[in-house]
Amino acid sequence: MARAVRSGTRVDTVLLVACCAAALLATVLPVNLREAIASGLRRTVVAPLVSLQQQAERGRSAFLSREETTSRLDSVSLRNMQLARLEAENDRLRALLGLGRQLQWGFVSAEALRSFAIGEDHQRTLTVGSNAGVEAKTPVVAPEGLVGMVLSVDPTQSIAILWTHRDFAASAMSADRSAYGIVYPHLSESRTGEGIPPERYLLELRGVAFRSALKPGTAIVTSGLGGVYPAGIPIGIVLGELQTSEGWARTYLIRPAVRPPDVSNVIVLLPKRVEGQSLEPIWRSTLSADSAARRIAAAGDSMARRVTADSLRAVEAAAAKRAADSVARTGGAPRGAVEAPAPGAASARPTPGGTDTTRRAAPRPDTTRPRAPQPQPQRPQGTSP
């Protein structure tokens, strides 16, 4: 027994001494030999452990960098949100450029600044005023259609009401000219409780003759009657007929072409452009307002702009030729009279409906009053919108 214990102790001692000697030997081995042994161990026995350690370290790195990653992701998301807004703004500005290209003359573009004061939800401050030729009661448009009307003018800025304003009114007609009426904001759903009901952002087309039934989806444009708004500006699309107590006329609910939140950059049509000028060729009233807006936006594209410029040059050349012919026939008026900057462009783009008979010496507001019989070609008179 004692011998066995002594033998065991001797073995333990031998093993301990051997291990210590081997470890000490390992510490004094040449570097390349130590590296070779260590590498052999790493590639065989320790390989799974090395893999585990690497994965754990990667997990720790990922854990530590999560906040940085999250903040970076937030930044990217924020920029992405801004990018969407910038894209939308770019689209709108491009559409505005296209509209300006189509209008050619007689307008000024402006920023429509929203006033956050109470009770001023339905008006905008425009960054142009009388110095730019803006006057009261001039129409404000956007690529989608009619925005509103200038209410008051200062030298450098002006106040415009949107179509949502309760004082807004515009003489309107269906795109195929089969029905006429007056467009007003839909005020029947007044403020009830909190916020503005969504119906408040619709329009009504009142005073449509009973025989003129309009189908949902019919495009409504300005008629040019009243002298404030030139004909052919899209107002909206018929949603349906409203049931009213009036038995002699129909009232329709209109989905507006322009959404008030989108009103940021607008075009103010100057009085000379409004007088007797039909804008139907610009907003093809036979098409929907949406497709017209798309076409106008496309006109803002450089390629489309080039094509449009080519076609305009061709039309202007044809107009000049016609003018020269008429001068030759009459033998009187100088060529410069035809080439006056604004009328030249207007004459180059004849309106599909023929000559505009609504031209008057002074603008006359729209009306809802019953029409008095008047001799042709005079149209119904109106009151201030």
Next chain:
Amino acid sequence: MSWARTARAIVAFTVLVLLHYTLRPLLGWRTPVDFLVIAVLLSAVRVRPGAAALIGFCTGLIADSLTPSAFGAGALAMTGVGAAASWLKAVFFADNVVLHGFFFFVGKWAFDIVYVTAERRMQGVELATQLLLWSPLSAALTAVAGVVLLLMLRPVLEPQAA
């Protein structure tokens, strides 16, 4: 020691080695818990000193393979710690948590002293800081972790009284 107990001890040893290469880098503390020392100490008290020295040597060699600049230092330190723990195992069979904690603390600190000395990389203040500040802190953490693990693994590692 029966085969069942041997198998359980091997499983516990393997788990601790795995913890050393997974949990330790995951925590990434300045004073890390040394699960290899815990594994060697828990194995050493169950085998003869010669076997404990061999286990320590192999474990140290595995650890050294990842630090070739200090190759052999870990093997030497583990061999010494394992053999010493096996010779002193009678002390630690006592079912006393504080004694077990002290056992782990002393084992880890001794390992660090031998390792740093054999490595011959640190000198002067750095050596003193390592041996008198960081090593005791690491040893204390290792002791705490060792006690917790011992309590968790007691059903597996409990020595048979009979």
